[in-house]
Amino acid sequence: MNNSLKYFFFIFFFITSCSSDNPNNSDSNSSIPEPIIPSDLTLQINIIGQTDSSPNGNGSGLILCSANATNAINYEFRFGSGVTEQSDNGQIEYTYTEQGINSQTIYVYAYSSTGHYTSTFQTFDLFVEGEVPEVTWSEEFNYDGAIDSDIWTHEIGNGDWGWGNGESQYYTSSLNNARVEDGVLKITAKREDIAGYEYTSARIISRDKYEFQYGKVDIRAKLPTGIGTWPALWLLGANFSEVGWPECGEIDIMEHWGHDPTVIAGSIHTPMSHGDTWTNGHTTVSDYNAEFHIYSIDWNENRIQFFVDDVLYYTYNPSPKNDENWPFDQDAFFILNIAVGGSWFDIDPEFSESTMEVDYIRIYQ
Numbered sequence: 459m460n461n462s463l464k465y466f467f468f469i470f471f472f473i474t475s476c477s478s479d480n481p482n483n484s485d486s487n488s489s490i491p492e493p494i495i496p497s498d499l500t501l502q503i504n505i506i507g508q509t510d511s512s513p514n515g516n517g518s519g520l521i522l523c524s525a526n527a528t529n530a531i532n533y534e535f536r537f538g539s540g541v542t543e544q545s546d547n548g549q550i551e552y553t554y555t556e557q558g559i560n561s562q563t564i565y566v567y568a569y570s571s572t573g574h575y576t577s578t579f580q581t582f583d584l585f586v587e588g589e590v591p592e593v594t595w596s597e598e599f600n601y602d603g604a605i606d607s608d609i610w611t612h613e614i615g616n617g618d619w620g621w622g623n624g625e626s627q628y629y630t631s632s633l634n635n636a637r638v639e640d641g642v643l644k645i646t647a648k649r650e651d652i653a654g655y656e657y658t659s660a661r662i663i664s665r666d667k668y669e670f671q672y673g674k675v676d677i678r679a680k681l682p683t684g685i686g687t688w689p690a691l692w693l694l695g696a697n698f699s700e701v702g703w704p705e706c707g708e709i710d711i712m713e714h715w716g717h718d719p720t721v722i723a724g725s726i727h728t729p730m731s732h733g734d735t736w737t738n739g740h741t742t743v744s745d746y747n748a749e750f751h752i753y754s755i756d757w758n759e760n761r762i763q764f765f766v767d768d769v770l771y772y773t774y775n776p777s778p779k780n781d782e783n784w785p786f787d788q789d790a791f792f793i794l795n796i797a798v799g800g801s802w803f804d805i806d807p808e809f810s811e812s813t814m815e816v817d818y819i820r821i822y823q
Contacts, residue, residue, distance in 0.1 A: 517587025686805030739772020
C-alpha cells in the first residue's frame with residue numbers, strides 16, 4: 459500500500475473515532491432535556507382574622523399561603539430567619555410568633571421538572587398577640603385647671619428664631635393657652651398680640667420631671683384645624699442640655715400641618731437626618747379634628763415603630779446602628795405643643811384660634 463493511501467485511511471479512522479466520542483454530537487444532545495421555566499407565578503397571603511377593624515389579623519400569627527405558576531411541580535416558601543417550607547401544590551400555612559405588629563416578607567420559589575425556577579415575594583404587617591403589657595406610667599389629666607407642675611413645665615417665649623423653625627407664636631403659661639378640664643388637656647393657639655408677636659400658644663415639657671427609655675407610648679388626642687397650625691406630640695433626648703440637637707435625638711410621635719390637614723407624620727431626627735428629615739412616614743386621618751385617635755410609637759433597643767389607632771405605618775430600624783443614626787439608647791422627655799407658622803408655610807390671615815385636646819398619655823413597658 460502506498461504512502462498516500464495509508465495517510466487517507468489514518469485520517470478517516472481518526473475523524474470517525476473522534477466523532478463517536480464527541481459529547482456534543484446530535485445523539486448526545488438528544489438526551490439533554492430542554493429547560494422548562496415556570497411562568498405567571500402568583501402569591502396570595504391570607505391573614506387569619508383580618509378585618510377592616512383588625513387589618514393585621516386576630517393576633518394568632520397564623521397565615522395561609524397560596525402560590526401558583528404554570529409548569530411548576532414544587533414550591534419553596536421562605537419565611538425569614540432561615541425558615542423554609544416545601545409544598546407540591548403551592549398551599550401552606552405558617553404561624554409567626556414574634557409579638558406585636560411586625561413587617562413580614564415571604565418569598566416563594568416555583569420549580570419545574572427540569573429544576574429551573576422563578577420567584578416572587580410579598581410584604582405585609584402582621585399582629586401577634588402576646589402578654590398584655592402593663593401600664594407603667596400615665597398622665598390621665600383627671601384634674602381641672604393648670605397643668606400638673608409635678609410632671610410638666612411651661613416653656614415661655616418665641617425661642618431662638620422661632621424655636622429654630624421661624625415660628626410666629628409666643629408660648630405662654632396662661633390658662634387661655636393651656637388648661638385641663640373635663641379630663642382633657644387643652645392647648646389653644648390664638649391670634650393675640652403679646653411681646654411683639656401676633657399669636658399665642660403653649661408648649662409643655664416633662665424634662666427633669668418625667669423621663670423614660672423604651673416602651674409603647676399611646677397618646678389619645680384630637681387635633682386643631684386651620685392653615686398655619688402645627689401641633690406636635692414628641693420626644694427629645696434627655697441629654698439635650700449637654701449635647702444639643704440633633705445629637706440628642708428626636709422622635710416625633712405625631713406631627714400635623716393645617717395646610718395639609720389629613721396627613722399625619724411620624725418622624726425621626728438624628729445627626730444623620732435632621733431638619734427636613736427623610737427618616738419619616740406618613741398616613742391619612744380624615745377626621746383628625748372631629749374625633750380622638752391614638753397616636754403611638756413602640757420603641758425598643760432595635761427599632762421604633764409608628765402607629766395610628768394601632769395600625770403600623772412606619773418603622774425606623776437603621777443597620778448598623780451608630781451615634782449618627784441611633785441616639786435612642788437613653789432617656790427621653792415629652793413635649794406637647796401647637797406652633798403657629800414656620801419658615802416654609804403661611805398662616806391663614808383669617809385664623810383666630812384652634813385647640814388640640816389630649817385625653818391621656820400611657821406608657822407600656
